[in-house]
Amino acid sequence: MTNNKPTSLPRWALIAGIGALVVLLLCGVGALFALSQASSLTAAATPVARAATPTVVPTPSRPATAPTATVGANARTATPTTSARATPTSNPYLMRNQKIYDVDGRLAYQGDIDLKPVFDRIAAGIKDPHPNDGVVFQNRERLLPVKSDSSYYHEYVVRTPGLSAVGPQRLILGRDGEAYYTPDHYDTFIRVK
Numbered sequence: 001m002t003n004n005k006p007t008s009l010p011r012w013a014l015i016a017g018i019g020a021l022v023v024l025l026l027c028g029v030g031a032l033f034a035l036s037q038a039s040s041l042t043a044a045a046t047p048v049a050r051a052a053t054p055t056v057v058p059t060p061s062r063p064a065t066a067p068t069a070t071v072g073a074n075a076r077t078a079t080p081t082t083s084a085r086a087t088p089t090s091n092p093y094l095m096r097n098q099k100i101y102d103v104d105g106r107l108a109y110q111g112d113i114d115l116k117p118v119f120d121r122i123a124a125g126i127k128d129p130h131p132n133d134g135v136v137f138q139n140r141e142r143l144l145p146v147k148s149d150s151s152y153y154h155e156y157v158v159r160t161p162g163l164s165a166v167g168p169q170r171l172i173l174g175r176d177g178e179a180y181y182t183p184d185h186y187d188t189f190i191r192v193k
Helices: 011-040 116-123
Strands: 094-101 107-114 153-157 170-174 179-182
Touching: 116 153, 116 170
Parallel strands: none
Antiparallel strands: 094 107, 153 170, 170 179
């Protein structure tokens, strides 16, 4: 005669099995969360090496025939300038094809940057909430033309689409009306006007 009574597992084995199942379930949920976070990042968020020279942009104050120059971080004695003049129907304050990197070196934005709203904000006397908006730009690296008055240049924040923090973009205005745009927090400058 055989015993048809089902055998039961020891209590500790049952608890260990349930614990292992919970751990596996949590690992699965964590993996799904990590995958969803990774897939929400665009391909543009992967680190990209910065170009050695800045993008040359249109300016309304230069003749259309000849570019005048660009300035990079290693061009300490060069005068920052721009390319050929924009066409009359184009926006002279549009910085085309800019690559903006976050503090971790990841590409945060790629595309055109319109500086006209920043110029309008400054002209209206509206300050950006960032504490350095409108402060004196000291030109310590001497990448811009050197002026005898240390308060000749002032810097203004240019917000980066998609970044919650202030970002690296700035607009530097000189007392005589000249304007320089930096997409990379003072590594390079592009003359706007």
